[in-house]
Amino acid sequence: MQYHTxxxxxxxxxxxxxxxxxxxxxxxxxxxxxxxxxxxxxxDVLIDIKKIDGVKDIAREGGGWRIGVAVTGAEMSEHSExxxxxxxxxxxxxxxxSTQVQGRxxxxxxxxxxxxxxxxxxxxxxxxxxxxxxxxxxxxxVAVADIPTxxxxxxxxxxxxxxxxxxxxxxxxxxxxxxxxxxxxxxxIAVVGCGVNLRVDGDTISEARVSLGAVAPTVLLVQAAADAxxxxxxxxxxMDALAAAASAACNPIDDKRGTIKFxxxxxxxxxxxxxKIAYDRARASK
Amino acid sequence: MSMIHVTTTxxxxxxxxxxxxxxxxxxxLRDRLALTGSKEGCGxxxxxxxxxxxxxxxxxSCLMLGxxxxxxxIATVEGIADGEELHPLQTKFIEYAALQCGICTPGIxxxxxxxxxxxxxxxxxxxxxxxxGNLCRCTGYDKIIRAVMDTAxxxxxxx
Ligand SMILES: Cc1cc2nc3c(=O)[nH]c(=O)nc-3n(C[C@H](O)[C@H](O)[C@H](O)COP(=O)(O)OP(=O)(O)OC[C@H]3O[C@@H](n4cnc5c(N)ncnc54)[C@H](O)[C@@H]3O)c2cc1C
Ligand code: FES
Ligand code: FES
Numbered sequence: 001m002q003y004h005t006x007x008x009x010x011x012x013x014x015x016x017x018x019x020x021x022x023x024x025x026x027x028x029x030x031x032x033x034x035x036x037x038x039x040x041x042x043x044d045v046l047i048d049i050k051k052i053d054g055v056k057d058i059a060r061e062g063g064g065w066r067i068g069v070a071v072t073g074a075e076m077s078e079h080s081e082x083x084x085x086x087x088x089x090x091x092x093x094x095x096x097x098s099t100q101v102q103g104r105x106x107x108x109x110x111x112x113x114x115x116x117x118x119x120x121x122x123x124x125x126x127x128x129x130x131x132x133x134x135x136x137x138x139x140x141x142v143a144v145a146d147i148p149t150x151x152x153x154x155x156x157x158x159x160x161x162x163x164x165x166x167x168x169x170x171x172x173x174x175x176x177x178x179x180x181x182x183x184x185x186x187x188x189i190a191v192v193g194c195g196v197n198l199r200v201d202g203d204t205i206s207e208a209r210v211s212l213g214a215v216a217p218t219v220l221l222v223q224a225a226a227d228a229x230x231x232x233x234x235x236x237x238x239m240d241a242l243a244a245a246a247s248a249a250c251n252p253i254d255d256k257r258g259t260i261k262f263x264x265x266x267x268x269x270x271x272x273x274x275x276k277i278a279y280d281r282a283r284a285s286k
Numbered sequence: 287m288s289m290i291h292v293t294t295t296x297x298x299x300x301x302x303x304x305x306x307x308x309x310x311x312x313x314x315l316r317d318r319l320a321l322t323g324s325k326e327g328c329g330x331x332x333x334x335x336x337x338x339x340x341x342x343x344x345x346x347s348c349l350m351l352g353x354x355x356x357x358x359x360i361a362t363v364e365g366i367a368d369g370e371e372l373h374p375l376q377t378k379f380i381e382y383a384a385l386q387c388g389i390c391t392p393g394i395x396x397x398x399x400x401x402x403x404x405x406x407x408x409x410x411x412x413x414x415x416x417x418x419g420n421l422c423r424c425t426g427y428d429k430i431i432r433a434v435m436d437t438a439x440x441x442x443x444x445x
Contacts, residue, residue, distance in 0.1 A: 001308050003307035028349075029349055030331060033331075033348070034330045050354075072343075097419065098418050099416050099418070103340075186415065187332070187418050
């Protein structure tokens with residue numbers, strides 16, 4: 001295995017473009033090293049992106065945020081302004097692993113590993129986050145929702161790397177939330193995850209995005225679930241319609257951690273609860 | 287296979303080593319630097335027996351490459367005592383019998399020291415969540431938690 005530490009993204013992707021065999025970018029390594037140790041993926045070329053300038057920064061960008069690709073979960077949780085604006089996103093990232101894993105794990109690693117159960121990904125979908133991508137043919141900006149294409153698969157080419165995550169401006173009267181169900185209280189993989197991000201005008205929901213994790217081959221953005229609550233004050237009828245739409249969007253696997261019936265039901269339950277938290281946050285915010 | 291030359295700081299001392307790119311920091315600490323205090327329970331980030339700090343951040347040394355240690359400052363369980371003088375956490379762990387086989391102990395000491403430096407007055411719940419990634423097969427955790435709470439109280443009195 002070759003180990004590279006390029007000083008900029010152009011070099012990083014040109015190493016990837018020239019590489020023979022299995023190539024991986026290395027952020028926190030909490031997926032890459034586990035897969036290496038378990039002989040699931042043994043990279044021939046490993047490209048550590050942590051020595052590139054700016055990858056550790058959380059910076060203001062047009063009222064929103066630009067989060068560097070090596071920023072860890074622990075660093076996000078310690079950033080009080082980010083947490084005040086996007087508590088759901090920060091909580092979702094914070095659910096990943098232990099304190100030790102938090103010291104290493106990144107948003108982009110979570111996204112590019114491609115797990116349908118990745119916790120930060122539904123929160124990024126709900127927030128309307130996007131990523132900048134660099135490749136041999138230049139750069140582009142893509143919605144996070146367009147990155148996952150299947151379990152362990154993304155729309156990135158082998159010689160493309162993500163250079164930053166962009167979180168939109170919070171704006172007025174907005175709130176987000178992420179909840180997951182796991183059989184334990186810590187250190188487990190989501191059986192269902194749900195992210196909700198919404199805005200209110202008085203008591204009425206004017207905008208909403210609802211996402212689900214671990215209930216389909218990729219994280220889902222569920223437009224019907226958002227439509228069920230837009231224009232309402234999250235009354236019982238809106239909650240029922242939201243839960244029904246969330247459950248209807250599920251196409252989960254059946255395994256020892258959760259049956260199809262269970263996951264489908266829990267998706268509706270979590271959608272209600274996450275929507276309530278996001279709604280209360282939106283009304284409390286200025 | 288070509289070896290990588292790494293210069294780093296371990297428990298305050300500058301060290302250099304050569305390692306294979308696939309070697310983890312845990313492999314390097316144990317097999318190249320003869321610091322066998324950090325243990326391998328799982329090798330996959332689940333048990334915390336390999337906990338160290340890197341630039342004051344608690345991490346699993348099994349989930350980091352030796353090559354990634356270049357230019358970093360690493361602290362392991364070997365650096366916790368001051369010569370023959372045990373750290374208050376170590377003394378309390380003995381007093382409370384907060385260990386049996388002891389495999390988890392180095393990781394738990396490193397993790398709790400990091401917690402108390404960040405948060406001198408943690409609640410019991412905070413200690414339990416902080417240690418969620420440190421598994422102990424023997425003690426049932428209660429004595430560990432009590433030893434940590436008592437150390438925290440003593441350190442607050444002393445400061
Ligand atoms: C004990 C343990 C518990 C865990 N618990 C959870 C959990 O509760 N929830 C959860 O969702 N996950 C969990 N994980 C999985 C993992 O921690 C997360 O997916 C994490 O966010 C991965 O981030 P990383 O920076 O460590 O990624 P890495 O391992 O560095 O990389 C992961 C993938 O992303 C690619 N990649 C990284 N950076 C880039 C880039 N800039 N451009 C393109 N591709 C890139 C890599 O090539 C690789 O394929 C756990 C892991 C462990 C070991
Ligand atoms: S050996 Fe590193 S977490 Fe178990
Ligand atoms: S004392 Fe044996 S594992 Fe904790």
